[in-house]
Amino acid sequence: MKAVFKRLMTMAGAAATFAGVSTAALAAESGIKEWQLGFQASVTDVMDDITWFNGFTLVIITVITLFVLALLIVCMTRFSAKKNPVPSRTSHNTMIEVVWTVAPILILVVIAIPSFRLLYKQLDIPEYEMTVKATGYQWYWGYEYTDENMGELSFDSIMVKDDERQAVADARGVTLNEVPRLLSVDYDLVIPVDTTVRVQVTSEDVIHSFAMPSFGVKVDAIPGRLNETWFHAREEGVYYGQCSELCGKDHAFMPIAIRVVSKDQFQTWSTAAQDDLDTANQQLLASIADTKKLAAAGKLEEISVAAK
Numbered sequence: 035m036k037a038v039f040k041r042l043m044t045m046a047g048a049a050a051t052f053a054g055v056s057t058a059a060l061a062a063e064s065g066i067k068e069w070q071l072g073f074q075a076s077v078t079d080v081m082d083d084i085t086w087f088n089g090f091t092l093v094i095i096t097v098i099t100l101f102v103l104a105l106l107i108v109c110m111t112r113f114s115a116k117k118n119p120v121p122s123r124t125s126h127n128t129m130i131e132v133v134w135t136v137a138p139i140l141i142l143v144v145i146a147i148p149s150f151r152l153l154y155k156q157l158d159i160p161e162y163e164m165t166v167k168a169t170g171y172q173w174y175w176g177y178e179y180t181d182e183n184m185g186e187l188s189f190d191s192i193m194v195k196d197d198e199r200q201a202v203a204d205a206r207g208v209t210l211n212e213v214p215r216l217l218s219v220d221y222d223l224v225i226p227v228d229t230t231v232r233v234q235v236t237s238e239d240v241i242h243s244f245a246m247p248s249f250g251v252k253v254d255a256i257p258g259r260l261n262e263t264w265f266h267a268r269e270e271g272v273y274y275g276q277c278s279e280l281c282g283k284d285h286a287f288m289p290i291a292i293r294v295v296s297k298d299q300f301q302t303w304s305t306a307a308q309d310d311l312d313t314a315n316q317q318l319l320a321s322i323a324d325t326k327k328l329a330a331a332g333k334l335e336e337i338s339v340a341a342k
Contacts, residue, residue, distance in 0.1 A: 081250030170242030
């Protein structure tokens, strides 16, 4: 009886786990979750370094804040008017002046070294395997795959409106949670995993900004100018960003969605997309769904084996 009860409890736990798989999958694949504090989950080396640098500077700032607070408390208690009815006539202290000049300089140097190293890593584009051009418009993004083997593949990416989300979810065969509000778009930018991608960014009207937090990417899109950045995503999933430069009344409705897929899936998609983008997207989504089902079946089998 104990063995049977244990098996039933294990299977019930598995059912409960997979019942909420859509929300968990969204958080795992995109790095976003409800009431999120802090950065999105990192999927590139650059974002790893940004996350580390953020924690590093936070430690330094916390130490400085606590030190200043301690000084204030000491001054308020030890040098109050009650304890010092006759105030000190000290005009200066050479040692203190040297310390409060040299210490901030040393702190800034300690911060500057990893900061410059990170800035160089962001700006120094390594040898890349493909190029995508992103053009900002009021208020959507246009993408163009510029490599010769991609033909003349280009499309616009427009935000899915609130009243369209359910229809889009039904068409894609996913739950409504997997079409996040104000972040989902009709056509995702599709990129292969483990591939160094150069992104060329410009604008056709006003200044926009192409920002993808999980990749550690943020670059201005300026009319008449071509800026460049890069990323190397190491995990598959759909990642979301937004225009990060105030660009007009619909600035808040100009999201960026990048779908990172396996190299085989990308090759199949890119070949089909040159003839029919909609059909290629449907086939890609079906392939992703099949992969998820196989992964889920494998997990269930593992749980079942463990319960025996």
